[in-house]
Structures are given as structure tokens and as C-alpha cells.
Amino acid sequence: MRPKMARSVTGGDPGTGRSQIQWDASNARIRFDGLAGYVRLGPSVFHIIPKFMDQSDWAIRWSRIASRGGARGSVVVLPGSLAAAWVSRELVDPVARYFAESLTAALDAYPLLLRERFRGRLPYVRGRILVEKELSRHWDQSSMITCTASRLTSDNRVVRLLRETCEQLLRQTRERTTRRRLQSCLNRLPIVRTRSLPRDLGSLQLPAGMDSYRAPVEMSVSFWKSRRVTVAREHGTGRSASVLAVMHMCFERLVAAAFRSAAAQQSMASHSQRPFLLATRPGDGLGYGSRSAVPDDVVTAGIGGAPRTVADAKYKGIGRWVRAESDARRANIPRDDFNQVIAACVAAEVTSALLVYPRVEDLDPRIAGFESWIVESPVLQSELRIGVVRLDMRSLSEANWFESLTLQLGSALEQVALEN
Numbered sequence: 001m002r003p004k005m006a007r008s009v010t011g012g013d014p015g016t017g018r019s020q021i022q023w024d025a026s027n028a029r030i031r032f033d034g035l036a037g038y039v040r041l042g043p044s045v046f047h048i049i050p051k052f053m054d055q056s057d058w059a060i061r062w063s064r065i066a067s068r069g070g071a072r073g074s075v076v077v078l079p080g081s082l083a084a085a086w087v088s089r090e091l092v093d094p095v096a097r098y099f100a101e102s103l104t105a106a107l108d109a110y111p112l113l114l115r116e117r118f119r120g121r122l123p124y125v126r127g128r129i130l131v132e133k134e135l136s137r138h139w140d141q142s143s144m145i146t147c148t149a150s151r152l153t154s155d156n157r158v159v160r161l162l163r164e165t166c167e168q169l170l171r172q173t174r175e176r177t178t179r180r181r182l183q184s185c186l187n188r189l190p191i192v193r194t195r196s197l198p199r200d201l202g203s204l205q206l207p208a209g210m211d212s213y214r215a216p217v218e219m220s221v222s223f224w225k226s227r228r229v230t231v232a233r234e235h236g237t238g239r240s241a242s243v244l245a246v247m248h249m250c251f252e253r254l255v256a257a258a259f260r261s262a263a264a265q266q267s268m269a270s271h272s273q274r275p276f277l278l279a280t281r282p283g284d285g286l287g288y289g290s291r292s293a294v295p296d297d298v299v300t301a302g303i304g305g306a307p308r309t310v311a312d313a314k315y316k317g318i319g320r321w322v323r324a325e326s327d328a329r330r331a332n333i334p335r336d337d338f339n340q341v342i343a344a345c346v347a348a349e350v351t352s353a354l355l356v357y358p359r360v361e362d363l364d365p366r367i368a369g370f371e372s373w374i375v376e377s378p379v380l381q382s383e384l385r386i387g388v389v390r391l392d393m394r395s396l397s398e399a400n401w402f403e404s405l406t407l408q409l410g411s412a413l414e415q416v417a418l419e420n
Contacts, residue, residue, distance in 0.1 A: 034315075035076075036062055037244040038091065050247055052358045053393065061396035066245035067093030067175040068402065069254035070101075076244045077219065094243050096173040099219050100181035103162065106212040107188050112159055158206070158217060160192050165220040177257075248315035252296055255313035255356050255391075255409070258402065259297045262410035268308060274298045276347035293340075293347035299413065309416060310344045311354040312337070331367050333388055342375060345384050352385045352416040356409070359390035370412055387416040 032039075036050040049058050050065075066075055075098045106112070166186045173179055206213055256272045263270040275292040295310040314337055333355065341353040359369065369392060375384035389412045395404035 032244075034247055035244045036247050037066065037094075038242060039244065040242045048244070050358075052360045054361045057397045061393060062245065063091065063093050064175070064396045064401060065247070065250050065254055065393075066243075067097045067173075067178055068257060069250035069252070070094055070097045070245060074246045074249035074253065076246070077242070091243050092169070092172045093175045093178055094245065095219075096169040096182060097175070097178045098243075099165065099169060099216055100178060100185055102215040102219070103166075103185045103213075104181060106216060107185065109212040111190075112156070112162075112210065112213055156192075158213070159190055160194060161220045161224070162213075162216060163189050163192060165216075165223055168223075251315040251358060252313040254405070255311075256297055258405045258409050259299065259311060261402070261406040262413055263299050265406070265410055266413060267302065268413075269300050269303045269305065271298045271300065272296065276344070278343060278347040293344040295341070295344040295348070295353075298348065307348045307350050309350055309352040309354060309413065310341060310348050311356060312341055312344070313356045315358065331363070333371075333373075338373075338386065341386060342384060351382050352387070354387045354389055354409075354412055354416060356389045356391060356412075358393050361394060363390075369408065370415065372415065385416050387412050 032048050036048045039046045039048060047059075049055060050062055053061065075094050077095060077098050163186065166182050166189070170179060170182045170186070173182065206217060256270070259270040273294055273296065275294045278291050278293045280290045296313050297311040298307050299309045299311065300307050314334075337355055341355060345351065345353050367390070369390045371388040373386040373388065375386060389408065391405060391408055395401050398404060
């Protein structure tokens with residue numbers, strides 16, 4: 001009998017093409033590839049711990065990576081799983097960031113206008129005449145006609161729902177960047193006259209053409225429906241949402257934010273995903289005629305200045321370090337990572353680069369958090385200096401965690417970029 005293959009549950013990772021959640025029917029197992037967070041299946045909640053972390057305080061550290069490095073596509077809130085999500089402090093920031101990103105994208109697309117029915121006395125007929133009102137009024141009154149009609153308005157129940165959700169998340173989230181995004185959404189949403197929520201959230205429907213608002217509206221409905229349930233159940237003890245972070249994307253964005261902060265402290269600037277032409281094909285051929293190197297981060301001498309160093313944040317390859325038996329093998333740097341930053345140095349015409357990894361937390365403490373490597377070749381006009389940074393993510397448990405990450409990257413920048 002032919003064995004059953006693992007079946008994809010979600011779409012593939014754009015970087016690797018592999019499915020991030022797979023169901024292995026032959027072994028009755030669910031495989032999570034590159035994801036970490038909480039998964040709720042019925043009454044059970046499963047914790048998926050990032051592979052470089054130990055179990056102590058992992059939830060708050062994962063939450064800070066997901067909230068500061070999260071964006072649309074890098075944090076997944078499984079539909080229908082938001083019951084009592086806000087009572088878990090580890091989930092507030094990632095959920096709030098996901099909501100703010102979704103709502104910002106919708107507001108950028110088009111304003112939220114809905115048809116809502118109104119009733120009033122007009123000097124002309126609009127919509128339907130309320131005949132019973134007209135027959136009961138005194139004839140000596142002014143010639144105003146009582147009508148009921150619908151009109152496009154921004155003061156509608158969906159806007160009220162989104163504003164209330166923004167305000168509630170603002171009160172509960174602690175991450176500064178997420179708070180700024182929520183406040184920006186609140187400032188962009190129209191002012192409404194009524195602050196009350198719609199009575200029947202289950203019947204709230206978006207009209208055709210408003211699909212961009214579907215994600216934030218569905219999150220808001222789930223949020224408030226679960227809030228009502230949880231208040232009745234005395235804060236819903238033991239309940240949690242299904243929130244997953246695509247770890248390599250969140251880690252890359254977190255490192256990019258720390259690089260911007262570290263570069264600014266040294267009167268430099270940092271840019272993410274800046275392409276540099278690496279090679280061209282002079283003759284005819286199939287496919288692309290040029291290739292570019294796109295490092296994760298480029299540190300320049302001020303805004304608009306010349307590049308000083310390039311950097312790549314690496315998360316996907318640390319699984320081999322977790323599974324390796326000896327510390328000597330776990331400390332090795334993959335050859336492909338070196339080749340990638342060397343190509344980026346050649347394309348950007350710089351002589352230094354950084355490779356940034358999260359430090360596997362049970363790694364031997366004698367393995368340094370920073371290593372310096374030298375690339376020498378007669379072809380190169382000068383030697384290349386490559387710094388390897390193992391970010392100590394245990395600092396995410398501290399109050400000044402972001403400053404600690406910035407300090408680690410700033411020190412590495414000083415050792416590779418400023419010495420050249």
C-alpha cells in the first residue's frame with residue numbers, strides 16, 4: 001500500500017517554497033515549519049517554542065519578537081480563535097500589531113463608506129414617505145415631509161466598531177511601535193457621533209467592494225464577542241487564541257529596526273532590502289539579463305550617503321545548530337551565508353559585512369557573541385571583514401530589551417564598519 005504523503009495545510013513560505021503547516025497522515029502528526037506561538041485546537045492549547053529558545057520566559061520574549069518584527073504576512077491569527085486573547089499578556093501585542101497593519105492597509109486603499117438608513121423631515125421627498133406620520137401631523141405645520149432613506153456615510157456602525165477596537169487595544173498594548181500604529185489608525189478613522197457598539201455583531205456584513213476591511217472587521221467582531229463571553233466567565237481562565245509568528249520574517253524585521261536605531265546613534269543610516277547590481281549578461285540568452293544582490297540591511301554614511309557595510313539576518317539555518325551534538329559543529333557558520341554577504345559586498349562596493357543570528361540559548365557560553373572573519377584574495381583590491389553576531393535574545397525578558405539589542409548591533413558595527 002502506498003504511504004500517504006504530508007498534506008499542506010497552509011500556503012508555502014515565499015522564501016523556501018515549503019508549506020509552513022503540514023499534516024502527516026501516516027504518522028498522525030502536524031508539522032510546523034518556521035512558526036512559533038500558540039495553537040488552539042478545541043479545548044487544548046499547544047505552545048510552539050522558537051527553536052533557539054529555552055522554556056524559561058519564552059512567551060514574553062516571543063511576543064516581543066512578534067509585535068516589533070511582525071507585519072502583514074509574518075503574523076497569523078487563525079480565524080475564529082480570538083476568544084479571550086486579550087487576557088493573555090503575551091498575545092496582546094502581536095494581535096494588536098496584526099490588527100493595526102491590516103487596518104492601515106485597508107485605509108490606504110479607500111475610505112470606509114457604508115449605506116445606512118436615516119429618518120427625518122425634509123422639504124422634498126427622498127426614499128419612502130412615512131404615510132402614517134404624514135396623516136397624523138397638523139396641517140398648519142410647515143411643508144416638511146417625513147421620509148426614510150439610505151445614504152453613504154462614514155458615520156456608520158463598522159467605523160464605530162473599528163474605533164472601539166483601536167481604543168481598547170491602545171489601552172492594553174505596551175509595544176511603542178504598535179501603539180503609534182494604532183493611534184495613527186484612530187486618527188485616520190472618521191469621527192462618529194455614537195460610541196456604542198452595534199447590537200448584533202453576528203449580522204455585521206461588509207458590502208461588495210470593501211474586502212480590504214474584512215480582516216480588521218472580523219478581528220474586531222471576534223474580539224468583542226469573546227470579550228462579552230469572557231466577562232461572563234470571570235476572565236476566561238485558561239483560554240487563548242491561535243496566534244503564530246513566521247519567525248524568520250519577524251526576526252529580520254526586528255534586526256532591521258535595531259539596525260536603524262544603532263546606525264542613528266553613530267550618525268549613520270540603515271536601509272532595508274536595497275538592491276545592488278551584481279552581474280549582467282552582455283549577449284543574448286534566456287531569462288533575466290542581470291542579477292542583483294539584495295542584503296537585508298545596508299548601513300550608509302548618513303541619509304543618502306555612500307554604503308559603509310551590508311548585513312544579513314539569518315534565522316532559517318539555526319535548526320542545524322539546535323540538532324547538532326557538539327558545540328564545535330553548532331558554532332559553525334554555513335558556507336552559503338558567507339558566499340551571500342561576500343557577493344553583497346562586491347555589488348555594494350563595501351569592505352565589511354555582518355551576519356546576524358539569534359544565539360541558541362543552550363550554546364556553550366565560551367562561544368563568543370561576536371566573531372571577526374577576514375576574506376583575502378588577489379582579485380579583491382582590499383580585504384573584506386565579515387562580522388558574525390549571535391544576538392543574545394534572553395535580553396527580551398528585560399524592560400529595556402530593544403536598547404540591549406541595539407547595543408549589541410552597535411558594538412558590532414563599530415568593530416567592522418568604523419574600522420575600515
